Amino acid sequence: MLFHNYKYAMKTLFKNKPLIFWTFAFPLILGTLFSMAFSDIEKEEQLKTIPIAIVKETSNQNSMIINIFEHLKTGEEPMFQISYEDEKDAKTLLENKKIDGYLILSEPLKLIVKENGINQTILKFVTEEIIQTEEVMRNVVALEIEDKNMLTENLYQSVYLKLEKWKEENQIELVNISNKNLSYTMIEFYTLIAMTCLYGGILGLYLINQNLANQSANGKRISVSPTLKGKVIITNALAGYTVQLIGIALLFFYTICFLKIDYGENIFFIVLLTLIGCFAGLSLGIMIASVFKTNENTKTGIVIAFTMLCCFLSGMMGITMKYMVDKNIPILNQINPASMITDGFYSLYYYDTLDRYYFNIFSLCIFSILMLALSIRSLRRQTYDSI
């Protein structure tokens, strides 16, 4: 009986075109659109190391500034790639677009750029900050500048911190081509996976509706049969879960093979998060099917609207929303299942420790248990006041 029910539940799901569209096709279409739309934006907003030249007019001039730029060209994420040229060569390099600008260490310091762009803006920002901060610090320690290295370090820290703040305010990430390809487009794909997981709710909803006597004619027929209601519901939920996993596997396959998305190397953790995310989506659908007293179309609308809202808040339509919610109403993202899934992937990708990942896994489990607990009262009912 279990296999009989499972087999037919699978058949009904795979032959139901609207369900297949929302759980299979829609995520693929959205993923393709994301890939087309965000890749261009990202190209514009991502920064590689900025090539510049420094023109020294005299040998001792502004060694402090040189030191600061030297700081900024080292480390794990070097901001500048610096070459020392005479003014003529620097000009030629700029004309040939080999560098984004050059500095003439004259008094006052001069910055020459040719185009308007984010690299030029950063270069200008850094130069201005260096000039201002250097002047302030020179005044403060004018009498005793014994430790020049310390002064340089202070200057560097000041400029660096201001630059980081500026980048955060303008949502710009510096990307080193040799490092992992950090990309906030990834957030969009994480939310896409979250959405696909939560859309499994539509499957859960459909299958549960077909089993409740007060929701469908089929439910009435199943309720008068000598079959344990729990058995039918569990096998149906299992079928819904299977279809959902096939859908998500298809999404991974498509985004990895065709859209060239890199989800990182933690395959086990990615699979675990996806499995639990799908379960959370399914339990959401079961809850809405069993608790809400309205027709199936309205319930489907509720699942879709809720899923889209959750994904929107977790950054699907722009990462700014995720930052805003995290900053102003963090609790909202802590109870948002889409955010739990997105943040779980995000933490796997960006953090070395798994604390945040496990927190999200735990939150998703609590969410699923809560949804199922809310459903149980309705699902256990065998007779109704009205049908």
Add this chain to the structure above:
Amino acid sequence: MKNVIEVKNLIKEYKNIKAVDGISLEVKKGEILGLLGPNGSGKSTTINCILSLLNFEKGTIQIFGKPMAPNAYDIKREIGVVFQDVAVFEELTVEENIDYFCGLYINDKRLRKQYIEEAIELVSLNEFKKFYPKQLSGGLLRRLNIACGIAHKPKLIFLDEPTVAVDPQSRNNILDGIEKLRENGATIVYTTHYMEEVEILCDRVIILDKGKVIANGTPDELKELANMEEKVNVEVDSITEKQLEEIKKLKNVDEIYYHNQNLTVIYKKGKNNLITLIDYFKKESILYDKIYSERPTLNDVFLELTGKELRD
């Protein structure tokens, strides 16, 4: 004869309105019981209570001598239900739908296959096995609905208005199928508001109105409640007031109605009433186009008992 269903003093309320008001009924083994009543009379509610789908306020229900309950699986195994709303999966073919619902009762795959064939044969859907429900006409869909409810060969079958919105051909097919089920020994509870079907099919009829049993008996027994023997309808060219008064005084005539050249004469008793009326028309040289005599119908019974028509 042994009772298959015994319902005693069943009361079901919706927000203080009694949908079923103290109904008691018995269904004997092998009989077809018709539950007749207008929309909202409590037919479907009574069946849903008997099937343990609905809670009810008072009363007892026994099926096959055992109390009916939601978890009375041994009883449910012997019951087949054809609901008023078509209950099939749009995504499954005719054959798959019957197999799915039959599979809820019968585990043996081979036996199930045989039962499915027989059910398809019974409702004459052989040519439509691989069709999806949306490819079927309303009548064929109703037949599929019946096949899904009875494929597992239940001993007790509830048919809740199975012929609503069905073309005459499909209706005849469905009624033939129900006759065959009876011949195979099934006990049937048949609800409808089509009195003709009840008269053709049912051994016994219970008439419901406003949640109460207002009559219970065989169709012939019930017709006696109509308080009339015969109704004669005549289309006359013209007739005077005096002639109408004289017709009213003819032997056995109880009432007459005349409207738009249609004359209806109701007799409470007696024989050869039609001949007497024709003789009067000849004597008075009254010209008429059509003349026919009717026995009372269950609708007349309902009219007599409630003052309204069954389909009101």
